[in-house]
Amino acid sequence: MTQLDLAFGALADSTRRAILVRLARGNATVGELAEPFKLSLPAISRHLKVLENAALITNERHGKHRFCSLRRDTLSETSEWLDFQRRFWVGSLEKLDRRLRERRARKPS
């Protein structure tokens, strides 16, 4: 599974998207994130784990609290670069395929 697949999987949930939008405004503790969503701490923790696994957020303990922050690098760069690489190679192999076919067609068998 690619990073992009993990990111898409993580984003396919309205609560998790809302968490990311909230974190775009600034870092927050797990408690602060749970409050507006009326979710229990274990429930919010499960969502945060999914986002963390997808490298969309970091979730680190500082003293008594855990702070979450957005990984903007993953959101922008990973998706664009991976996407470009995949398109580049898929397209290249298709072109190579055509070239090898043309060559075979030219060759007397």
Place this chain on the structure above:
Amino acid sequence: MSENSETDLVLVHLFDAPVGAVFDAWTGREEWQSWLGPKGVHCEISRLEARVGGRYQLTMCLESGKTIAVSGEFKTVDRPRLLVFTWGVDGDGALQSLISLSFRALGAERTELTLRQEGLRSIANRDAHGAGWESAFQKLATRLDSRAISLAPRGAST
């Protein structure tokens, strides 16, 4: 535990051609240049030394007029089984990866090629840049919507 596998790109492609011809398509300058790059991207290869320790240099010319300089070094050249080379954007230490090509003859005129590109994850370690992320998020969200549509239950429309 290696976490790189998450971001590896793996493509498997079948060609109706002998394994030697598929391999050689990667190691000759004119041959490589004739097909490298998807539709809309043309690659100018200025240097190609397909031997262990040899280097290549190329310029990707995108439809937008943008150009990207790419270069790398051949790590393994084992005709017609295995070809390994680094693949990186010049001047950007973060955009480096390793490409491994495994060629397998499935018949006289049939070859399976497995392309694996690894090391892409390192870009996630780059420092976050505030500007630009919003639009990237929007793009991601838009694509998420299009994917959601494509994942709609197919049976429902019958």
